[in-house]
Amino acid sequence: PTTDDCPADVETLGRSTWTLLHSIAATYPKTPSVSQQSDLKTFMGVFSRLYPCWVCAEDFQRYMEKDHIQVGSRDEFGKWLCEAHNAVNVKLGKNTFDCSKWEERWRTGWKDGRCD
Numbered sequence: 001p002t003t004d005d006c007p008a009d010v011e012t013l014g015r016s017t018w019t020l021l022h023s024i025a026a027t028y029p030k031t032p033s034v035s036q037q038s039d040l041k042t043f044m045g046v047f048s049r050l051y052p053c054w055v056c057a058e059d060f061q062r063y064m065e066k067d068h069i070q071v072g073s074r075d076e077f078g079k080w081l082c083e084a085h086n087a088v089n090v091k092l093g094k095n096t097f098d099c100s101k102w103e104e105r106w107r108t109g110w111k112d113g114r115c116d
């Protein structure tokens with residue numbers, strides 16, 4: 001049976017949310033304006049308080065307190081977000097992701113052409 005029309009569990013919510021967040025990183029400017037930087041900081045701060053998995057949100061807020069968000073460029077934010085995602089991967093016992101590849105995964109597609 002399909003479960004597409006049921007409320008999202010923590011896994012589905014997480015996968016969808018990482019897709020949104022990494023896609024925001026992928027479209028974030030290489031040289032963002034002051035107001036774009038400020039928007040992203042505000043968005044991520046509010047996000048960390050509203051994320052509808054409360055234990056996840058609490059841990060993510062704590063993560064942001066010790067590892068301050070980087071919004072100076074696409075590359076900075078993309079790498080910061082990748083490290084933040086890796087911290088969750090470690091907590092959940094999942095494999096970590098090679099952050100030198102975040103743009104291939106989320107922006108350009110893989111060099112082998114499988115996304116073309």
Ligand code: FAD
Nearest residue numbers: 010011014015017018055056060082083085086088097102
């Ligand atoms: P996901 O972790 O959802 O990843 C989706 C895809 O992203 C992967 O298939 C891979 O291609 C790619 N990817 C993986 N790692 C990275 C990376 N470091 N950088 C870039 N791309 C990457 N779940 C809990 O059970 N407990 C929690 O406390 C918790 N906290 C969360 C906090 C946040 C902010 C978010 C967004 C989600 C959280 N989740 C939590 C959900 C969890 O991270 C996963 O989304 C969920 O377990 C589904 O995992 P998955 O294996 O399908 O892949």
